[in-house]
Amino acid sequence: MNQVKSILKDFYDIEINVVSPQQGGWASLAYKVSNKNQSYFLKVYEKSRASTPKLTALIDQYVPILVWLIKNSNLKGKISVPMMTSERKYKCEDEYGIYLLYEYIEGETIGDRDLTExxxxxxxxxxxxxxxxxxxxxxxxxxxxxxxxxxxxxxxxQTLQKGRNDFPSEVWELIHSYILQLNDLIYTLEEHSQNLKNSKLRMALCHTDLHNWNLMQSGQELILIDWEGLKLAPPEADLMFLDDKPYFNEFLRIYRKTHQNFSINPEAMTFYKGKRRLEDIWEFMEQLLYDKQGEQERVITMNYLQEELNEINKW
Ligand SMILES: Nc1ncnc2c1ncn2[C@@H]1O[C@H](COP(=O)(O)OP(=O)(O)OP(=O)(O)O)[C@@H](O)[C@H]1O
Ligand SMILES: [Mg+2]
Structure with a gap:
C-alpha cells in the first residue's frame, strides 16, 4: 500500500490517503486511490508477468490518441481519462511494475447485464x-x-503437430478430437489474412475489445474503457463483437447516418472472429502447457478451453 502511495507522490505529485485494491483483469492489478478531493484508478502491470511487455509496449502510442480524442472529438466524457505524470509522461515504472493512472469513474461496470435501449x-x-x-x-x-x-x-x-506423448494426458484428452478442425481454422485464417493484406479496406480507429466488461455506466453516461487494443483497422474489428447482438440492426441504423453506404466486409468479419477464437484457445493451451498453475486454476482453464473448443464445432 505504501508503495502505491509513493508511486502517486513521486511520479504524479499527488498525496493520497486511501488505497483500495480493485478487481483487476487477468493481466494487471488495479487500485482505487483517493484523497479528500479526488479518486483515481491505478493500473499496475507487474514486471514478473510474461504478458507485461506485450501489453505495455504501445502505451506511449495509444494514450496520446485517447488524450487527443478527449480534446477534439465528441468522445469527451465517454472514454477513460488518462492522467499524465509530473514530467508529462503517459506511464511510469519502477523495478516492480509499470503504472498507468486514470481518473476514477464512479459507476457500475455493465458486465453480465444486457444493454438498455x-x-x-x-x-x-x-x-x-x-x-x-x-x-x-x-x-x-x-x-x-x-x-x-x-x-x-x-x-x-507446431504444438498441434505434436503427438499424445508430448502433452499432459488430460490436455491431450481435451484437444485431440478437435485437432483436424483446429488445423482447418488455422488454414482458413491464413487464407483470409493473405487476402485482406492485398485488399484496400477503409481503416478507422477501433477499440477491438468491445464487451460489456469494458463498459461502465456513470450517471447518465455510458463510458468505454480499456483502450489497450486501440488499432487503425477495418470497422469489422469492432463490429465482430456486435453482429450477433439483438440490437445490431439498431446499431447499424445509427452508424449509417454518419457512415453512409457502409457495408460489412464478410471476409474481415470472418477473419476477426476466427482470430479471436484461436487466440483464446491458444492462450488457454499456453497456460496449461507452460505456466505454473495451481490445481484449481488448472481446472478452471481446462473448462474455459473446453467451452472454446465446443464453439468451433458450430463453425
Ligand atoms: N477509470 C476507472 N475507474 C473505475 N473503475 C475502472 C476504471 N477503469 C477500469 N475500471 C474497472 O476495472 C475493471 C478492469 O479494468 P480494465 O477493463 O481497464 O482492465 P482489464 O480488463 O483488467 O485489463 P487487462 O486484461 O489488461 O488486465 C473494469 O471492468 C472496471 O470495472
Ligand atoms: Mg477490460
Whole structure:
C-alpha cells in the first residue's frame, strides 16, 4: 500500500490517503486511490508477468490518441481519462511494475447485464464517432495499423503437430478430437489474412475489445474503457463483437447516418472472429502447457478451453 502511495507522490505529485485494491483483469492489478478531493484508478502491470511487455509496449502510442480524442472529438466524457505524470509522461515504472493512472469513474461496470435501449444508443454513437477518425488525426498511428498478421499461428500449428506423448494426458484428452478442425481454422485464417493484406479496406480507429466488461455506466453516461487494443483497422474489428447482438440492426441504423453506404466486409468479419477464437484457445493451451498453475486454476482453464473448443464445432 505504501508503495502505491509513493508511486502517486513521486511520479504524479499527488498525496493520497486511501488505497483500495480493485478487481483487476487477468493481466494487471488495479487500485482505487483517493484523497479528500479526488479518486483515481491505478493500473499496475507487474514486471514478473510474461504478458507485461506485450501489453505495455504501445502505451506511449495509444494514450496520446485517447488524450487527443478527449480534446477534439465528441468522445469527451465517454472514454477513460488518462492522467499524465509530473514530467508529462503517459506511464511510469519502477523495478516492480509499470503504472498507468486514470481518473476514477464512479459507476457500475455493465458486465453480465444486457444493454438498455439508451445504452445501445450511446454505444452506437461512441463507435460511430470513433470510426470517423483514421490516420487523418495529427498523432502518429503507424505503430498500430492493422497488418492482418496472426503472430501466434505458427506456434499453435507446431504444438498441434505434436503427438499424445508430448502433452499432459488430460490436455491431450481435451484437444485431440478437435485437432483436424483446429488445423482447418488455422488454414482458413491464413487464407483470409493473405487476402485482406492485398485488399484496400477503409481503416478507422477501433477499440477491438468491445464487451460489456469494458463498459461502465456513470450517471447518465455510458463510458468505454480499456483502450489497450486501440488499432487503425477495418470497422469489422469492432463490429465482430456486435453482429450477433439483438440490437445490431439498431446499431447499424445509427452508424449509417454518419457512415453512409457502409457495408460489412464478410471476409474481415470472418477473419476477426476466427482470430479471436484461436487466440483464446491458444492462450488457454499456453497456460496449461507452460505456466505454473495451481490445481484449481488448472481446472478452471481446462473448462474455459473446453467451452472454446465446443464453439468451433458450430463453425
Ligand atoms: N477509470 C476507472 N475507474 C473505475 N473503475 C475502472 C476504471 N477503469 C477500469 N475500471 C474497472 O476495472 C475493471 C478492469 O479494468 P480494465 O477493463 O481497464 O482492465 P482489464 O480488463 O483488467 O485489463 P487487462 O486484461 O489488461 O488486465 C473494469 O471492468 C472496471 O470495472
Ligand atoms: Mg477490460
Amino acid at each position: 439508451n445504452q445501445v444508443y450511446q454505444l452506437s454513437k461512441i463507435i460511430t464517432e470513433l470510426h470517423s477518425y483514421s490516420d487523418n488525426i495529427p498523432i502518429g498511428t503507424d505503430a498500430f495499423i492493422e497488418d492482418f498478421e496472426v503472430p501466434f499461428l505458427p506456434m499453435l500449428r
